[in-house]
Amino acid sequence: MTTIKTTYKILAIVLIAYCIIGSLYLDFPYLPVIGTSIRNIFSHVSMWFAMIAQLTISLLFSIRYLKFNKIKDDIIASKALSTGIYFGIAGVITGMAWAKYSWGDWWVNDPKLTGSAITLLSCFAYLILRNNINDEIKKARISAVYNILLFAMMIVLLFVLPRTGGASIHPGQSGNPVIFPSELNWKIRLVLYPSFIGWILLSIWLLELKIRLNILIRKINNLTCAN
Amino acid sequence: MSINEIYFLTVKDFKLSFRSKTTFGSIIIYLFSTIFVSYLAFKSFISPEAWNAIFWIIILFTAINSASASFIQEDVICNTFYKFLAYNKSIFISKLIFNTLTLIIMSFIIYLTFILLIDNPIQNQQLFLITLLIGTAGISFLITFVSAISIKASDSLTLTAILSIPLVIPLITLCIQLTQKAINNTSTFSEIKYIISGILLDFLIALLGVFLYPFLSKE
Numbered sequence: 001m002t003t004i005k006t007t008y009k010i011l012a013i014v015l016i017a018y019c020i021i022g023s024l025y026l027d028f029p030y031l032p033v034i035g036t037s038i039r040n041i042f043s044h045v046s047m048w049f050a051m052i053a054q055l056t057i058s059l060l061f062s063i064r065y066l067k068f069n070k071i072k073d074d075i076i077a078s079k080a081l082s083t084g085i086y087f088g089i090a091g092v093i094t095g096m097a098w099a100k101y102s103w104g105d106w107w108v109n110d111p112k113l114t115g116s117a118i119t120l121l122s123c124f125a126y127l128i129l130r131n132n133i134n135d136e137i138k139k140a141r142i143s144a145v146y147n148i149l150l151f152a153m154m155i156v157l158l159f160v161l162p163r164t165g166g167a168s169i170h171p172g173q174s175g176n177p178v179i180f181p182s183e184l185n186w187k188i189r190l191v192l193y194p195s196f197i198g199w200i201l202l203s204i205w206l207l208e209l210k211i212r213l214n215i216l217i218r219k220i221n222n223l224t225c226a227n
Numbered sequence: 228m229s230i231n232e233i234y235f236l237t238v239k240d241f242k243l244s245f246r247s248k249t250t251f252g253s254i255i256i257y258l259f260s261t262i263f264v265s266y267l268a269f270k271s272f273i274s275p276e277a278w279n280a281i282f283w284i285i286i287l288f289t290a291i292n293s294a295s296a297s298f299i300q301e302d303v304i305c306n307t308f309y310k311f312l313a314y315n316k317s318i319f320i321s322k323l324i325f326n327t328l329t330l331i332i333m334s335f336i337i338y339l340t341f342i343l344l345i346d347n348p349i350q351n352q353q354l355f356l357i358t359l360l361i362g363t364a365g366i367s368f369l370i371t372f373v374s375a376i377s378i379k380a381s382d383s384l385t386l387t388a389i390l391s392i393p394l395v396i397p398l399i400t401l402c403i404q405l406t407q408k409a410i411n412n413t414s415t416f417s418e419i420k421y422i423i424s425g426i427l428l429d430f431l432i433a434l435l436g437v438f439l440y441p442f443l444s445k446e
Contacts, residue, residue: 066442111400114400118396121393122393122394125389125393128386128389129376129377129380129386129390132381132383132386138379141443142376142379144442145439145442145443146376146390148439149394149435150394152431152435153394153397156397156428157397160424161397161400164420164421164424
């Protein structure tokens with residue numbers, strides 16, 4: 001168990017170092033509008049994948065809490081959602097920097113951008129909801145229910161609505177050019193797929209640290225947490 | 228969960244709202260005062276986009292007020308008594324139906340008041356009617372469920388607004404786009420893709436609400 005715990009952290013660091021070096025030193029094809037800022041794809045898309053991974057972990061542990069009623073599942077769910085918020089904000093900032101360079105403006109009126117802002121707003125609303133309830137078991141149950149609603153609306157906002165809205169300036173409307181390799185150069189894919197894995201593993205490491213810290217604080221405050 | 232229980236609970240809600248006119252009347256007053264203030268601001272000329280925006284904003288905030296009022300107005304003893312009499316899902320479905328019918332009636336009142344005071348830029352009335360039904364049904368489903376959540380949390384109106392406004396934005400975006408197309412007089416059949424996605428979104432919200440409500444209400 002200990003070797004798995006240390007291996008995935010070393011793997012995360014190695015992969016992210018490889019991606020940072022690869023994104024800066026390899027030659028990528030030069031396309032008219034984007035130019036050399038295609039290198040931002042490794043950080044921008046990886047942040048969003050890490051956020052979606054964290055929100056999926058949060059959803060799974062919320063459902064698990066509703067089924068088995070163990071407090072530890074609720075701790076994992078809420079910490080995963082707040083880690084997802086960090087990566088979502090990072091994704092928005094990298095996206096804004098990229099938009100300023102290639103489209104000329106920090107924020108445009110686009111369904112995918114609107115959907116990402118609304119997802120972040122609902123995640124903040126989840127944290128406000130958790131803050132307003134005092135009883136621990138009630139807090140866990142109600143925030144688990146809201147988490148399921150949040151995830152369903154996130155799927156609608158980020159994956160369904162941008163595709164129904166007609167032509168859009170944000171890439172990725174028809175099909176899925178990030179995952180299916182029909183439009184990306186092989187050199188980009190060589191650095192991109194390890195970058196996804198590296199950033200997702202880093203987000204899981206951050207989640208593990210937050211959970212351990214929370215459990216220690218609860219032990220100091222004499223709140224038990226049965227495994 | 229039986230149709231009989233749902234019917235009697237819905238009729239009970241309607242009778243209560245007619246008996247004590249305070250909640251219903253306060254929502255009507257809220258509605259008329261907001262429309263009158265917007266009329267005073269615009270006086271006679273209003274661009275279609277502004278008409279669109281003001282209309283849906285007023286519907287959204289009226290929905291938040293009326294849906295939370297229907298949950299707050301009964302005290303804890305009555306709610307516990309109803310839980311002995313009927314299934315949980317029946318109580319929630321009856322609240323959904325009551326809020327949806329109330330909001331549809333209010334949206335017609337809002338639309339008629341708008342036509343009276345400010346002019347009517349809608350060319351394609353059929354498309355607008357469909358949009359109104361889809362939009363108000365979806366908004367009322369979502370706000371009923373979220374006010375059930377916030378009642379259990381801390382019983383406040385602001386929490387309902389905070390939780391529901393981000394989640395209602397895709398539905399409002401769809402309704403604003405469809406209303407803009409109704410103003411531009413496009414045919415109803417050419418927007419069938421948006422209409423179907425609106426209906427499916429309503430179904431998704433209603434199914435999620437009915438499925439998740441028993442987890443909320445068991446103590």
